Amino acid sequence: MADWSNFSAKINQYLCPPGNGVFTVNTAKERKESLHKSLYGNTDNIELAWSEQVSQLPLDTRPVVLGVCSDTGGGILRGANWGPLFLRQTMLSDDYDVDYFDVGDVRVIPHLLHDKYLNEATITNCRKALYHNPESSLPVSALSITEDFCDEFYHNFPDKGLFAIGGDHSVSYPLARSYLRAKKAQNKKAALIHFDAHTDLLVERLGIDICFGSWVTHILDDLPSRDMAFQFGIRSSGKDRGHWEDSFGVNQYWTHEINERGAQAIVDETIVKLKANGIEELYVSFDIDALDAHFAAATGTPEPDGLNPEQALLIISELNKHFKITGADMVEIAPFLNTNEDGGNDREKTLAAGSQISELLLKALAE
Numbered sequence: 609m610a611d612w613s614n615f616s617a618k619i620n621q622y623l624c625p626p627g628n629g630v631f632t633v634n635t636a637k638e639r640k641e642s643l644h645k646s647l648y649g650n651t652d653n654i655e656l657a658w659s660e661q662v663s664q665l666p667l668d669t670r671p672v673v674l675g676v677c678s679d680t681g682g683g684i685l686r687g688a689n690w691g692p693l694f695l696r697q698t699m700l701s702d703d704y705d706v707d708y709f710d711v712g713d714v715r716v717i718p719h720l721l722h723d724k725y726l727n728e729a730t731i732t733n734c735r736k737a738l739y740h741n742p743e744s745s746l747p748v749s750a751l752s753i754t755e756d757f758c759d760e761f762y763h764n765f766p767d768k769g770l771f772a773i774g775g776d777h778s779v780s781y782p783l784a785r786s787y788l789r790a791k792k793a794q795n796k797k798a799a800l801i802h803f804d805a806h807t808d809l810l811v812e813r814l815g816i817d818i819c820f821g822s823w824v825t826h827i828l829d830d831l832p833s834r835d836m837a838f839q840f841g842i843r844s845s846g847k848d849r850g851h852w853e854d855s856f857g858v859n860q861y862w863t864h865e866i867n868e869r870g871a872q873a874i875v876d877e878t879i880v881k882l883k884a885n886g887i888e889e890l891y892v893s894f895d896i897d898a899l900d901a902h903f904a905a906a907t908g909t910p911e912p913d914g915l916n917p918e919q920a921l922l923i924i925s926e927l928n929k930h931f932k933i934t935g936a937d938m939v940e941i942a943p944f945l946n947t948n949e950d951g952g953n954d955r956e957k958t959l960a961a962g963s964q965i966s967e968l969l970l971k972a973l974a975e
């Protein structure tokens with residue numbers, strides 16, 4: 609158990625109680641307290657209640673939920689840092705049937721993205737702030753902390769499923785990368801299933817290589833082969849499907865094609881390709897903007913003419929009949945954004961669609 613005692617010490621340094629990942633005193637205070645009440649039964653000494661629960665992780669058999677409240681890798685309309693708190697609260701309402709172990713939120717310094725973009729003086733100063741120890745060797749940026757957390761998680765618990773809530777889509781870079789490395793070490797062939805309006809296949813954006821628009825590019829070489837990345841719901845792109853498939857080797861199903869051929873025909877074709885490559889397990893990364901803006905307006909880059917939730921649910925559940933889903937994330941839900949001109953209940957609709965899909969993913973992870 610030496611590894612677990614190291615890891616549990618790290619969890620207490622890297623993470624904080626669920627819903628507390630956005631560093632704030634008063635904003636959304638009532639919502640946080642209500643989440644803590646449903647998780648721990650009271651709201652006094654949440655740190656202690658959470659830490660005691662974390663110590664039970666090795667004995668628990670449910671899928672694990674991690675919040676990554678970072679929107680530093682976004683940049684058009686921010687606000688996905690609030691996704692983990694709001695999505696959890698919606699999922700805990702009576703409308704959803706979910707059962708998971710909540711390990712907490714990454715402690716996010718909102719001005720930092722990845723440690724490789726920082727100088728030593730900044731890292732030392734942030735180690736002082738996060739760990740009260742400038743001599744610490746631990747990472748300080750959201751993506752760097754997430755990657756080390758996931759590496760330790762899969763090392764300690766190779767059979768547990770991890771479901772992460774973002775955050776902007778850059779958080780999937782450490783999540784998927786660590787997952788794919790772990791599967792490779794376990795000699796299991798795993799593929800990426802990616803729902804999104806956008807390809808996220810930039811090489812860099814304004815000189816930054818890891819961000820919401822480029823994370824897929826930088827995990828392709830961790831797949832068994834590049835064509836084991838499947839993208840669904842693409843429709844907002846300066847280049848056509850052929851460009852992306854030829855340049856990067858990925859498979860794309862744009863929304864118009866899914867509508868024309870039907871989601872069932874598309875997923876049947878995907879299953880054949882996955883089986884032909886000997887794939888056993890899947891990582892599902894779900895950007896809420898894969899859904900039509902009517903269902904998902906509370907997000908940084910809402911797009912019209914998208915998938916409806918039923919199409920996404922069908923694709924995931926059909927895939928899950930043939931393959932184990934062992935890792936997943938739900939990202940880019942920004943509950944404070946109202947992007948529809950006519951106002952309306954953007955937040956509730958987006959959270960409902962996100963919860964419905966997360967519920968299915970959590971069930972799949974529990975199998």
Ligand SMILES: [Mn+2]
Nearest residue numbers: 777804808895
């Ligand atoms: Mn995305």
